[in-house]
Amino acid sequence: SGTGLVYSQIFTHHQNLWDLRHHPEQPQRTFKIFSRHQQLGLVDRCHRIQARLATEEELAMCHSSQHIRQMKATTEMKPRDLYKLGDNFTSIFLCNQSFQCAQMAAGSCFNAVDSILTGQVRNCVAIVRPPGHHAERDVPCGFCLFNTALRILILDWDVHHGNGTQHIVLYISLHRYDNGTFFPFSEDAAPDRVGVAKGSGYNVNVAWSGGRMGDSDYLAAFHHVVMPIATEFNPGLVLVSAGFDAARGDPLGGYNVSPEGYAHLTHMMMSLAGGRVLVILEGGYNLTSISDSMAMCTSVLLGDPPPSLVTPLPPPHHCAVATIREVIRQHLPYWRSLRIQGGFGTWTESGLAHGDTWRHVGTPDGPELLGSVRMVLPVRVLRPPPGEASSMMIEEAEGSSQARPAVRPVWVAGLAVRAKVTD
Structure with missing residues (x-):
C-alpha cells in the first residue's frame, strides 16, 4: 500500500x-x-x-x-x-x-x-x-x-x-x-x-x-x-x-x-x-x-519515527489546562472514555474545579510513559473506590496517616496521570 x-x-x-x-x-x-x-x-x-x-x-x-x-x-x-x-x-x-x-x-x-x-x-x-x-x-x-x-x-x-x-x-x-x-x-x-x-x-x-x-x-x-x-x-x-x-x-x-x-x-x-x-x-x-x-x-x-521533541518539554499553559478541563466537562455525558476509570467517578463528581492545583509527584520512566496512562486525576482525589483493597494504586490526600504502597507517578504532556504500582 x-x-x-x-x-x-x-x-x-x-x-x-x-x-x-x-x-x-x-x-x-x-x-x-x-x-x-x-x-x-x-x-x-x-x-x-x-x-x-x-x-x-x-x-x-x-x-x-x-x-x-x-x-x-x-x-x-x-x-x-x-x-x-x-x-x-x-x-x-x-x-x-x-x-x-x-x-x-x-x-x-x-x-x-x-x-x-x-x-x-x-x-x-x-x-x-x-x-x-x-x-x-x-x-x-x-x-x-x-x-x-x-x-x-x-x-x-x-x-x-x-x-x-x-x-x-x-x-x-x-x-x-x-x-x-x-x-x-x-x-x-x-x-x-x-x-x-x-x-x-x-x-x-x-x-x-x-x-x-x-x-x-x-x-x-x-x-x-x-x-x-x-x-x-x-x-x-x-x-x-x-x-x-x-x-x-x-x-x-x-x-x-x-x-x-x-x-x-x-x-x-x-x-x-x-x-x-x-x-x-x-x-x-x-x-x-x-x-x-x-x-x-x-x-x-511513510513510517519514519517522529523526531524527538525539544526537552525538557514545558508544562501546558494554565489557560490550556483550563480549556481541556472545560472540554472534558462539556463532553462527559457523551463519551465514556473521558470518565475516570476504576470507579473513581468523573472529574465533575470528584469536585474538580478550575481553581484546583496539580502537584508534580514524580517523573516518567522511559517507555512506561504511554503504557501506564489510564486516567487523569488531581492528586487529592486519588483514593481507592469503596470496597477495593488498599493494594490498589493510591496516592492519599495530604495529611492522611494511612499506609501507602510505593507508586511511580507518571506525567503526560505536563498533566498528572495515574501512577503505576512498583514492587
Missing part, C-alpha cells in the same frame, strides 16, 4: 490580483511545500495520486446549487466584478482561475479518499489550495471556496476554527478562540457547541483562549481529549484538516507548535482507523514553517 501524495501546479493559478505579493494565502504555499518534499526525497517515496476536478454533482453533496453557480460564473467575470463579488464575503479573493482550482482541490481530496478506501494506499497527503474548512454550504469564507471534507470523522488542527466543516461532518477541532475574538469570530467555535439532538457530542471544540499555545498544549489536548474520543468512536477513516497556522512563526496564528510537534500529532492519529489517514493542507502562511511541518507529517505517514 504505502503513502499517497496528490499535488498539481494548477493550484498556483488561484491568485489575489490586487495583492499578489503580500496576501498570506499566496500561490507559493503549495509550490514551496512540494519543493520541500522533493528536497527531502519524500516525493519519490510516495505513490502519486492523480489530481482531478470535482464534478458539480460531487460539490453539491455539501454545497448549494446557487453557491456552485456563483463560483462557476467567476470564470468569465472582469476584474472589477470579481473584486466586487469577493468583497461581498469574509476574506475572499477571486480570479478567473479560482473556480477550477477549488474544483481541483476538492476532486484531488476525493481521489485521495478513494485511494485509501480501496487499499491502493494506506494513507495520503494532499498538498492542495485554495483551502476549504471555512467554506459554508451557501457561501465562501476565509480564503475557502469549496469544502473538501464530506461526512468523515475529521480532526482539524488549523489555528482557526473550521466553521464550515463543523456544520457538515463529525468534527474535532483544536483552534484559537480567545473568547470569540479570533477569526472566524463565531460562537460556534466555543467548547459548549457540542452538537444538537442525535449529533450531540459529535462536535468537539478544543477552543484555546489566552496564552501562546505550543507543543505541550496540543499534546495535552491529544492525550486527554482527542485520542480518548477518537479511539472510542473507532472511525473507518481519519481526515486531518492540516492547517499549519498554529506553527511557530506564522504571521496570523501567533502560536508556537513545532514541526516535530505536528509529527507527533500525526503519529498518534495513525493509530486510528487501521492507519487510514488523509492529511489535507488548509491554512499556514509562513512558507518555511508550513513546508517543514507538512514534510514532517508526510515523513511520519
Whole structure:
C-alpha cells in the first residue's frame, strides 16, 4: 500500500490580483511545500495520486446549487466584478482561475479518499489550495471556496476554527478562540457547541483562549481529549484538516507548535482507523514553517519515527489546562472514555474545579510513559473506590496517616496521570 501524495501546479493559478505579493494565502504555499518534499526525497517515496476536478454533482453533496453557480460564473467575470463579488464575503479573493482550482482541490481530496478506501494506499497527503474548512454550504469564507471534507470523522488542527466543516461532518477541532475574538469570530467555535439532538457530542471544540499555545498544549489536548474520543468512536477513516497556522512563526496564528510537534500529532492519529489517514493542507502562511511541518507529517505517514521533541518539554499553559478541563466537562455525558476509570467517578463528581492545583509527584520512566496512562486525576482525589483493597494504586490526600504502597507517578504532556504500582 504505502503513502499517497496528490499535488498539481494548477493550484498556483488561484491568485489575489490586487495583492499578489503580500496576501498570506499566496500561490507559493503549495509550490514551496512540494519543493520541500522533493528536497527531502519524500516525493519519490510516495505513490502519486492523480489530481482531478470535482464534478458539480460531487460539490453539491455539501454545497448549494446557487453557491456552485456563483463560483462557476467567476470564470468569465472582469476584474472589477470579481473584486466586487469577493468583497461581498469574509476574506475572499477571486480570479478567473479560482473556480477550477477549488474544483481541483476538492476532486484531488476525493481521489485521495478513494485511494485509501480501496487499499491502493494506506494513507495520503494532499498538498492542495485554495483551502476549504471555512467554506459554508451557501457561501465562501476565509480564503475557502469549496469544502473538501464530506461526512468523515475529521480532526482539524488549523489555528482557526473550521466553521464550515463543523456544520457538515463529525468534527474535532483544536483552534484559537480567545473568547470569540479570533477569526472566524463565531460562537460556534466555543467548547459548549457540542452538537444538537442525535449529533450531540459529535462536535468537539478544543477552543484555546489566552496564552501562546505550543507543543505541550496540543499534546495535552491529544492525550486527554482527542485520542480518548477518537479511539472510542473507532472511525473507518481519519481526515486531518492540516492547517499549519498554529506553527511557530506564522504571521496570523501567533502560536508556537513545532514541526516535530505536528509529527507527533500525526503519529498518534495513525493509530486510528487501521492507519487510514488523509492529511489535507488548509491554512499556514509562513512558507518555511508550513513546508517543514507538512514534510514532517508526510515523513511520519511513510513510517519514519517522529523526531524527538525539544526537552525538557514545558508544562501546558494554565489557560490550556483550563480549556481541556472545560472540554472534558462539556463532553462527559457523551463519551465514556473521558470518565475516570476504576470507579473513581468523573472529574465533575470528584469536585474538580478550575481553581484546583496539580502537584508534580514524580517523573516518567522511559517507555512506561504511554503504557501506564489510564486516567487523569488531581492528586487529592486519588483514593481507592469503596470496597477495593488498599493494594490498589493510591496516592492519599495530604495529611492522611494511612499506609501507602510505593507508586511511580507518571506525567503526560505536563498533566498528572495515574501512577503505576512498583514492587
